[in-house]
Amino acid sequence: IKLLxxxxxxxxxxEIAAFFAELGWEVEPVPADAPEVVEDRDTFAGNAAKKAEEIAAFYNGPALADDSGLEVDALExxxxxxxxxxxxxxxxxxDNNRKLLEELSGLWPDDHPTARFVSAIALARPGQETLVSFGTLEGVITREARGSNGFGYDPxxxxxxxxxxxxxxxxxxKNRISHRAKALRSMVDMLRMEQDQ
Ligand code: ITT
Structure with missing residues (x-):
């Protein structure tokens, strides 16, 4: 069975497909007509589990979800x-990057606003407990955008x-160091431990 x-x-x-390609695992993006999952939980883990579980139930097969975000210390x-x-x-x-710069505009050039990316990865399988893993990556928000790879707040x-x-x-x-890759590696470790039991 392929992992959705x-x-x-x-x-x-x-990023997730590249990560699993290195392990030789087959993964597949969810079909475009998949049901929309409402992200109404107040934690990364809660939202990741909800996304994975609803898709796993709908397609009756294993599904993996990421819920992630940026935590800026100066913005609590x-x-x-x-x-x-x-x-x-x-x-x-x-739009989101513009909003971020607006909120931090008073801090530069004296401060270097610290932040971290957080990722929660959930793996849901029909009839089994959902597994959740985490990863973080520390950094600083720059006033100037640099680079054109990645997505979201990456520049x-x-x-x-x-x-x-x-x-x-x-x-x-990015996959050697990122919050998402750390959470994915930890998920793979959990699965290997499960298999060894
Ligand atoms: P799905 O729910 O369909 O997975 P989404 O983009 O809505 O897609 P989230 O609710 O988890 O996913 O939102 C995560 C947001 O956090 C994402 O849109 C980016 O703005 C930011 N983000 C998360 N990981 C990031 C990364 O590696 N680089 C840059 N921004 C990231």
């Missing part, structure tokens, strides 16, 4: 679980001790 990726975000599909952890909708319900990445997120934004890295480089 319960996400409509093409940036996530690219916002936008957090609301990262995709920071600038409003149908906000684009550009404004300079990775700690790298001097580069996530948008200046290839998918392969």
């Amino acid at each position: 990726l319960a996400t409509r975000n093409p940036g996530k599909v690219r 952890g916002r936008p957090g679980v609301y990262s995709a909708r920071f600038a409003g319900e149908n906000a684009t990445d550009a 404004h997120f300079e990775v700690e001790r790298s001097g580069r934004t996530l948008a200046e890295m290839s998918v392969e480089e």
Whole structure:
């Protein structure tokens, strides 16, 4: 059985598919006519589990979801679980980045606003407990956008001790260090432990 990726975000599909390709696992993006999952939980884990479980139940097969976001310390952890909708319900990445810069505008050039990306990965399988894993990545928000890879807040997120934004890295480089890749590696570890039992 193929693993369905319960996400409509093409940036996530690219990263998660590249991650599993290295392991030789077959994954498939969810069909375009899949049911819409309402993300109404107030934690990354809650939303990830909900997305994975609804898709797993609908297609009666294993499904993997990511719920993720950016926590900015100067904004007390916002936008957090609301990262995709920071600038409003149908906000684009550009809208959200503009909103982020607006909210932090008083801080530059003296401060280097610290932040982290958080990812919760959930794996749901019909008739089994849902597994959830986490990963984080620390960095600093830059006033200037740099790079054109990745998605979301990547052009404004300079990775700690790298001097580069996530948008200046290839998918392969991002997958060596990112919040999402860490959570995915931890999920693979959990599955291997389960198999060894
Ligand atoms: P799905 O629910 O369909 O997976 P989504 O984009 O709505 O897609 P989320 O609710 O998890 O997903 O929102 C995550 C948002 O956080 C995403 O839209 C980006 O704005 C931001 N984000 C998460 N991971 C990121 C990353 O690796 N790089 C840049 N921005 C990221």
